[in-house]
Amino acid sequence: MLGVEETLGVTGAAQIPHQRGELPLDCAVRYTEERHWDVFPGTWLEAVAGTERCSCGEPDCASPGAHATSPEWAQQVTGSAPAARRLWSDEPRASVLLPTGRAFDALDVPESAGFLALARMERMRLTLGPVTCTPDRRMMFFVLPGAALKVDGLVTRLGWVPAAIDLVTHGEGAYVAAPPTRVGGHGAVQWARRPTPANRWLPDIEELISPLAYACGRDAAEQRARQT
Numbered sequence: 001m002l003g004v005e006e007t008l009g010v011t012g013a014a015q016i017p018h019q020r021g022e023l024p025l026d027c028a029v030r031y032t033e034e035r036h037w038d039v040f041p042g043t044w045l046e047a048v049a050g051t052e053r054c055s056c057g058e059p060d061c062a063s064p065g066a067h068a069t070s071p072e073w074a075q076q077v078t079g080s081a082p083a084a085r086r087l088w089s090d091e092p093r094a095s096v097l098l099p100t101g102r103a104f105d106a107l108d109v110p111e112s113a114g115f116l117a118l119a120r121m122e123r124m125r126l127t128l129g130p131v132t133c134t135p136d137r138r139m140m141f142f143v144l145p146g147a148a149l150k151v152d153g154l155v156t157r158l159g160w161v162p163a164a165i166d167l168v169t170h171g172e173g174a175y176v177a178a179p180p181t182r183v184g185g186h187g188a189v190q191w192a193r194r195p196t197p198a199n200r201w202l203p204d205i206e207e208l209i210s211p212l213a214y215a216c217g218r219d220a221a222e223q224r225a226r227q228t
Contacts, residue, residue, distance in 0.1 A: 025088035027180055028096045032081045035195050037103050040076040041087050041094035042068050045182060052185055064184040066095045066177040095181040101172030104202055105147035106140040108168040109216050114139030117215035129202040131193040132179065135186035140176055147171060147205035154209045165216040
């Protein structure tokens, strides 16, 4: 079965994690070594009575196996490969979480809008940073830090109402789950555009906001039409 990247026609490189088959520890170390990203370990999945549940113990956990273990998670963040090895050696099943607002912000959109935006970006020959697909059918576009402060104004200037389109920005004080983190029984976070030397320099939000806002606006309009 083809991975997400193959379905998008992505080729080339990757020393940074493959889609499947690598351990969280190995991936966390590679993010620090090859991308200079900060990382920290989150919750993990445990087998309980034949089902997988979040290590946090909440039966109705909203993000099982893929969230911070404590409100003070920022104290665990490290950009050091040896420190990452120690952290994941303590709990090898821990999810791999990346704090935003440091090396990057993440533009979070519905998967349907994300694939539409990717197609438009390819036609426009825009330079993309890494992009993830999550099991809850979202896509995360990595851009330069500071996007969270700009997005509403940019969306408004393009003629969209920010509250009416499902475009969320993760910036300072937030985090996102990175491959190969598994979320409940829904699957794992995967790369739609994996980190490579070619996308080491991230785009600014201004470069991507037009196709993203258009795709989110169109997707939101279609959702409303289906509900009427």
